Amino acid sequence: MKTIVPVILAGGIGERFWPLSRSSLPKQLLALTSRRTMIEETLSRTYAIRSRGVVPLVITGKTIASRMKALLSRKWRYDLLVEPTGKNTAPAIALAAAWVRARYGESIMVVLPADHLIRPLDAFVKAVRHACLLADARERLIVFGVKPSRPETGYGYIMLGKGTGATGGVKSYQVSRFIEKPDAAGAARYCRSGAYRWNSGMFVWKTSVVLQEIKNHLPALFSLTEEALHGGFSKEAIARFYRAAEKESIDFGVMERSNRVDAVEGRFHWDDIGSWESLSRVNGVNSAGTTVIGNRIFEQECRNSIIVNRSPQTIAAIGCSAAAIIATRDALLVISRSKLPELKKFLGRMKLSGEFPSELF
Numbered sequence: 001m002k003t004i005v006p007v008i009l010a011g012g013i014g015e016r017f018w019p020l021s022r023s024s025l026p027k028q029l030l031a032l033t034s035r036r037t038m039i040e041e042t043l044s045r046t047y048a049i050r051s052r053g054v055v056p057l058v059i060t061g062k063t064i065a066s067r068m069k070a071l072l073s074r075k076w077r078y079d080l081l082v083e084p085t086g087k088n089t090a091p092a093i094a095l096a097a098a099w100v101r102a103r104y105g106e107s108i109m110v111v112l113p114a115d116h117l118i119r120p121l122d123a124f125v126k127a128v129r130h131a132c133l134l135a136d137a138r139e140r141l142i143v144f145g146v147k148p149s150r151p152e153t154g155y156g157y158i159m160l161g162k163g164t165g166a167t168g169g170v171k172s173y174q175v176s177r178f179i180e181k182p183d184a185a186g187a188a189r190y191c192r193s194g195a196y197r198w199n200s201g202m203f204v205w206k207t208s209v210v211l212q213e214i215k216n217h218l219p220a221l222f223s224l225t226e227e228a229l230h231g232g233f234s235k236e237a238i239a240r241f242y243r244a245a246e247k248e249s250i251d252f253g254v255m256e257r258s259n260r261v262d263a264v265e266g267r268f269h270w271d272d273i274g275s276w277e278s279l280s281r282v283n284g285v286n287s288a289g290t291t292v293i294g295n296r297i298f299e300q301e302c303r304n305s306i307i308v309n310r311s312p313q314t315i316a317a318i319g320c321s322a323a324a325i326i327a328t329r330d331a332l333l334v335i336s337r338s339k340l341p342e343l344k345k346f347l348g349r350m351k352l353s354g355e356f357p358s359e360l361f
Helices: 038-046 062-072 089-104 121-138 184-192 207-217 219-230 235-244 250-255 276-283 337-353
Strands: 003-009 057-061 079-083 107-113 116-119 141-146 157-167 170-179 196-206 261-265 269-272 291-294 297-300 306-309 315-318 323-327 332-336
Touching (some): 038 107, 038 116, 057 062, 079 235, 089 107, 107 207, 116 121, 116 196, 121 141, 121 170, 121 196, 141 157, 196 207, 196 250, 196 261, 207 250, 269 276, 276 337, 291 297, 306 315, 315 323, 323 337, 332 337
Parallel strands (some): 003 057, 057 079, 141 261, 291 306, 306 323
Antiparallel strands (some): 141 196, 157 170, 157 196, 323 332
């Protein structure tokens, strides 16, 4: 099999975790699911799947690159590509594919976002091995699909088609279609059906195959990638690339348009740690349906709430219902859980008001 190179997407701010996550300290640099940060958890997984002599490639934004390097220090070995500005996943993946091929030759990329919870590791490794075999032998674009455990409206879905094989109990299928984030009725329907899986946003492919598909479906982006390659991926070449590249996701730009996409079914626990709701799933609830995380919290008679204290202050929460209460050293968020999906909208209004210091965001 060809060289396996993990690529970690670690850009973005994670505004849905405000006020804990912000531009100076985004969620990938926070310890949300264990004592290790999200980027460290992801790096640890890559060490179990990479080929010998390979180090993972991390892609992140310039506002947090120095802080990430300080956090990871000498404990972790990795290469780093720094985005001067975020342009969604398609430009990042195109640049990474060209960089990986230049560094390692024709290779198999395993693309992993830095904000996922995956357990157990051995089941994940089995799924990746099967995906790599498919990508290598059949030259397919592979997406990992996860069987829905709830009618989630915050995830995209994929519809499975004909089976394409199995290795060690891990199965794969052709992808019939991609579905954007559905409404509640659609999510319930997909959850009941055995034909749909969550789109995990994790991918496997050969560098030549994904670059060819980018050339087919996003020719302007492919041309910019070639220019960056000829520029030796210098800081100036990368800056020119991002100035000219259009914002586009790899899902919409390539995966939904390609006729060579397969799904590998992930028989592991997977969660996108994307908002405060995810911490309720990770940490569990008490008999009243409330999640309590942190010290110096007095909680009485609250129902279906999330209470997190990352501050030196004491929180007394009494009789709250379906609320999220999040405290940090310099901010307190109190919001109905029904409004958590709209948190980014309210943050935008706070920024526009001009009444709050920029370091809050």
